Amino acid sequence: MSIPVTSYLLVALILFCIGLYGALTKRNAVIVLLSIELMLNAVNINLVAFAKYGMFPNISGQIFSLFTITVAAAEAAVGLAILISLYRNRNTVQVDEMDLMKR
Amino acid sequence: MSGEFIAFFVLALLTIGGAVFMISFTRVVHMVVALAFTFLGIAGLYVLLEAEFVGVTQVLVYSGAISILMLFGIMLTRHDATEVTERKGPFKYIAFAGIAVFFIVAFLGIQSAHWGDQQADFTKQNNVKEIGIQLFTHYVIPFEAVSVLLLVALVGAIILAKKEAEDE
Structure with a gap:
């Protein structure tokens, strides 16, 4: 008997919750981006775990996770480019100081 | 059974430990390095x-690209940055309570x-070969779409980061 799928889902759930907490409470925008990456990684663990232990075990789960990794990499690159552009204009990386549309 | 269980335990500890250290460290660079360990644990x-x-x-x-990209992002913006205070007010506690409720549910x-006891046996087949066959037969249109997406992200990121430099 091998490790039950519940263990992997639990690790993914804990990672997702930590990522969500970081994305909601941290002030540095780079760390917020990293927390979002952590949440995407938790989803990837679920996909790969279900590819082996799911209701219909199939290699499709691994391919889905590869697509997710690609989209997450593109998101990180564009997010960081926006961040650098914003730093040049506003001279800040703190998310609570980015209130240009609120004032 | 025991070897696999020990490996899982160590990797899960590495993964969750890195994430918890990411939340609790105060220097931004340390946070990124802690998260690199998390990514390695997930790979395991x-x-x-x-x-x-x-x-x-x-x-x-x-572990390679995104960690280094984020380190570059920190160095290009404010490399002595510390997370002095988190957001003010009761927002932090509200967020924590909401996430705790979500976690419990x-x-x-x-x-x-209940997902049953069935289990795929990938040991007999070549993993890379199977992924390649699936990717170029059944998923060929999403594959091409993702290549266009990567190109758009590349061009967009360069334009976004470059435009303001010309004005100076």
């Missing part, structure tokens, strides 16, 4: 789940759900 979990190709991709993309859902 993939190898344990017999997804070697995804594991190697994880090491290349996350999802935990009970995971515990009560």
Whole structure:
């Protein structure tokens, strides 16, 4: 008997919750981006775990996770480019100081 | 059984420990390094789940590219940055309570759900070959779409980061 799928889902759930907490409470925008990456990684663990232990075990789960990794990499690159552009204009990386549309 | 269990325990500890350190460190650079360990642990979990190709991709993309990209982002913006205070007011506690409720609900859902005992045996087949066959037959249109997406992200990121430099 091998490790039950519940263990992997639990690790993914804990990672997702930590990522969500970081994305909601941290002030540095780079760390917020990293927390979002952590949440995407938790989803990837679920996909790969279900590819082996799911209701219909199939290699499709691994391919889905590869697509997710690609989209997450593109998101990180564009997010960081926006961040650098914003730093040049506003001279800040703190998310609570980015209130240009609120004032 | 025991070897696999020990490997899972160590990798899960590495993964969750890195994430917790990411939350609790105060210097931004330390946070990124802690998260690099998390990404390595996740790659180990993939190898344990017999997804070697995804594991190697994880090491290349996350532990390699994204960690270094984020370090560059910190160095280009404010490299002595410390997370002095988190957001003010009761927002932090409200967020924590909401996430705790979500965690409990999802935990009970995971515990009560039943997925059966079936298990795919990927050991007999070549993982990279199977992924390649699937990717170029069944998923060829999403594959091409993702290549266009990467090109758009590349061009967009360069334009976004470059435009303001010309004005100075």
